[in-house]
């Protein structure tokens with residue numbers, strides 16, 4: 001795992017430089033956002049130990065297995081840490097792929113939900129709440145219940161897979177050749193994902209921290225370019 005610091009509060013920990021988790025420093029310890037692929041728990045734990053603060057909370061942006069893969073192992077390692085996820089994606093986390101009443105018909109790619117997690121959230125979270133310094137922002141589309149997190153101290157935005165930053169920034173609706181799976185297979189509802197890209201841009205983040213690829217400082221121009229290139233549905 002490869003750890004990089006971005007401002008005073010945000011640390012990106014990257015597996016194979018592709019699949020990211022984030023550690024956010026708070027006064028009482030660390031908030032871990034996402035848990036990466038299966039087999040990443042030891043490396044994430046080492047990265048947190050290097051920061052010198054305990055993991056207090058484990059938060060998921062969304063319930064795809066490249067984000068919850070090491071949840072069970074991390075929960076076993078720090079059972080006192082809260083586990084927080086949206087109510088909608090908590091169902092995906094336990095392997096329930098049924099649609100909710102009134103929800104658009106989307107694609108829930110089964111490959112991203114196996115094996116389901118055994119860990120159950122301590123509680124579910126929703127837009128408008130705060131997790132320490134982080135404002136919870138609804139970011140549906142890639143999954144129905146994806147969440148983004150805006151750090152109120154410096155406007156760092158951790159956006160899950162709403163945007164992806166491998167070889168340049170793109171919206172998750174765009175099937176780029178270098179990383180086509182999110183758009184072709186892994187995104188639940190593209191019109192919703194496109195609306196989320198606009199919504200996150202309007203937050204005027206100071207840096208953008210995606211699920212895949214490097215953290216982007218001052219991302220406004222790149223977000224605009226990504227939105228202009230993105231299919232709307």
Ligand SMILES: [Zn+2]
Nearest residue numbers: 064066161211
């Ligand atoms: Zn992902």
